[in-house]
Amino acid sequence: GENVEQHPSTLSVQEGDSAVIKCTYSDSASNYFPWYKQELGKGPQLIIDIRSNVGEKKDQRIAVTLNKTAKHFSLHITETQPEDSAVYFCAALNYGGSQGNLIFGKGTKLSVKP
């Protein structure tokens, strides 16, 4: 089955700097890769996703890149702000089609220092 590794587990940056979180997956059949942000006491919030037919996707200050050959994908946050502080999870769809389930990385705790 699918396995997702996420690095780093913690990341501390200064406000205004960029943050990068990387994930690798094992199943080459995976075709959908969402990223979630979880704040304390809340459920995960979908912030961006990418499908295997696209190499990069951007939404304002966040972007995701996908390298299918290397089986890794990354989240990039530019001009970080204190409100970006949270735990971020990457995920990969276990297998394609309509019946796949998400396999999550262990999470990255991002701290943005003002």
Add this chain to the structure above:
Amino acid sequence: KAGVTQTPRYLIKTRGQQVTLSCSPISGHRSVSWYQQTPGQGLQFLFEYFSETQRNKGNFPGRFSGRQFSNSRSEMNVSTLELGDSALYLCASSLSGGANEQFFGPGTRLTVL
């Protein structure tokens, strides 16, 4: 549109008891997935329901079960609770599951004493 709602938000039970958690998906969404979140194991998939049928199941014992109603609302049940079942239980709603976006509720925090 209202988001995913889960009730109750907090539960305290003792070992051996059973518990039922409820999830109301976003209007129009027919797929509901359940996840268990713990500090040690992270987010783990429990099962997915679509049109009242369990379509996919994770690697959890038979004590964990669920169902979905005709209005897409879903419940999960855990019988014979163990201390290790203490976790945040999250449900996620999706139009039709799979590679469609999944939106999570706030979760139910279950504590087993």
